[in-house]
Amino acid sequence: MKTWRKGVKWVAVVACGLLMSQASRAGVVYDYVTDQTAYVGTPGQAMNVLVYLKEATSGGSSSIITSDGGLLAGGAALTRSATGLPSNPSSITGVTFNLTDFHGPTFKNVAANAANFGEATGTDQPLGTALGNNGGGVATPAPDRVYLGSFQIMPGDGTTTFTLGAIPGGGNTLTNIGTDLDDTSTPGLYTGVGTRTATFTVSVPEPASFALLGGLAVLGMARRRRPAMA
Numbered sequence: 001m002k003t004w005r006k007g008v009k010w011v012a013v014v015a016c017g018l019l020m021s022q023a024s025r026a027g028v029v030y031d032y033v034t035d036q037t038a039y040v041g042t043p044g045q046a047m048n049v050l051v052y053l054k055e056a057t058s059g060g061s062s063s064i065i066t067s068d069g070g071l072l073a074g075g076a077a078l079t080r081s082a083t084g085l086p087s088n089p090s091s092i093t094g095v096t097f098n099l100t101d102f103h104g105p106t107f108k109n110v111a112a113n114a115a116n117f118g119e120a121t122g123t124d125q126p127l128g129t130a131l132g133n134n135g136g137g138v139a140t141p142a143p144d145r146v147y148l149g150s151f152q153i154m155p156g157d158g159t160t161t162f163t164l165g166a167i168p169g170g171g172n173t174l175t176n177i178g179t180d181l182d183d184t185s186t187p188g189l190y191t192g193v194g195t196r197t198a199t200f201t202v203s204v205p206e207p208a209s210f211a212l213l214g215g216l217a218v219l220g221m222a223r224r225r226r227p228a229m230a
Contacts, residue, residue: 027057027058027059027060027061028055028056028057028061028062028063028064028190028191029055029056029058029190029191029196030053030054030055030056030173030181030190030191030192030193030196031053031054031056031193031196031198032051032052032053032054032076032164032165032166032193032196032197032198033051033052033054033145033164033198034049034050034051034052034164034198034200035049035050035052035139035140036049036200037198037199037200037201038200038201038203039153039200039201039202039203040202040203040204040205041090041153041155041202041203041204042155042204043155043156043157043204044154044155045155046093046094046152046153046154046155047152047153047155047202048096048150048151048152048153049078049150049151049152049153049162049200050138050139050147050149050150051076051147051148051149051150051151051164052139052142052145052146052147052148053071053074053076053145053146053148053173053181053193054144054145055131055144055145055146056144057144063131064175064179064181064190065128065130065131065146065175065181066130066131068128068175068176068177068179069127069128069175069176069177070121070127070128070129070130070175070176071121071128071129071130071146071173071174071175071176072120072121072128072174072175072176072177072178073102073104073118073119073120073121073172073173073174074102074118074119074120074129074146074148074172074173075107075116075117075118075119075148075166075167075172075173076116076117076148076164076165076166076167077114077115077116077164077165077166077167077168078092078114078115078116078151078162078163078164079113079114079162079163079165080092080112080113080114080160080161080162081160081161081162081163082113084161085160086156086157086158086159086160087157087158088156088157088158089156089157089158089160090153090154090155090156090160090202090204091112091113091153091154091156092110092111092112092113092114092115092151092152092153092162093110093112093152093153093154094110094151094152095108095110095115095117095149095150095151095152096149096150096151096152097117097119097149098119098133098135098138098147098148098149099119100133100135100136100138101121101129101133101135101136101146101147102119102120102121102122102129103121103122103124103125104119104120104121104122104123104125105119105120106118106119106120107119115151116167117149118167118172119148119149121176127176128175128176129146130146131143131144131145131146132145133146133147134147135147135149138150153202155202155204156204157204158203158204159201159202159203159204160201160202160203161199161200161201162199162200162201162202163197163198163199164197164198164199164200165193165195165196165197165198166182166193166194166195166196167182170182170183170184170192170194173193180192181193182194
């Protein structure tokens with residue numbers, strides 16, 4: 001009887017621990033985010049859009065990325081809106097990996113209207129990439145996110161909208177012990193990034209706007225050079 005009671009006690013302790021662990025994760029939500037939500041470009045000059053995995057905690061929840069030993073692998077997908085496009089929309093032209101913090105295998109697919117990339121830590125990295133990394137000084141670090149890499153955008157005309165999200169099929173964003181942060185089948189545990197998206201715009205001012213800005217600059221220089229009157 002004593003042995004049975006002891007067994008029941010241990011079962012209760014384990015169950016309580018599991019419930020507490022689930023409760024500590026229930027308020028964790030993941031999103032892919034960029035360094036800006038609205039970019040202003042110049043025709044012919046490519047720009048970088050920095051991509052992060054953001055981890056938001058609330059209600060006493062704690063970081064899964066930290067408790068799992070960092071991020072083992074990360075990736076994201078970018079698509080250009082197919083509606084409301086200007087005659088010459090901005091286009092995706094490339095991907096830059098964060099090879100400073102992810103030393104392992106990579107993959108990428110790039111087209112003008114859609115692209116994705118993925119990367120993983122290497123065998124020389126016993127721990128995953130921690131929150132607050134900066135890619136060797138490329139990105140501004142933040143304690144609630146992991147910098148993954150960047151997409152290159154070539155500005156066109158007008159305003160083009162892009163949507164950032166998970167790579168279809170999931171399983172590309174994993175913690176160091178294998179927790180799938182793309183997973184959307186974990187209600188009550190955490191909210192994976194799988195069905196969550198973020199949008200941003202790339203805008204190019206009209207030529208008249210560029211001319212006006214240039215004219216104002218010339219006028220300002222002329223005023224600064226005007227000799228003082230006696």
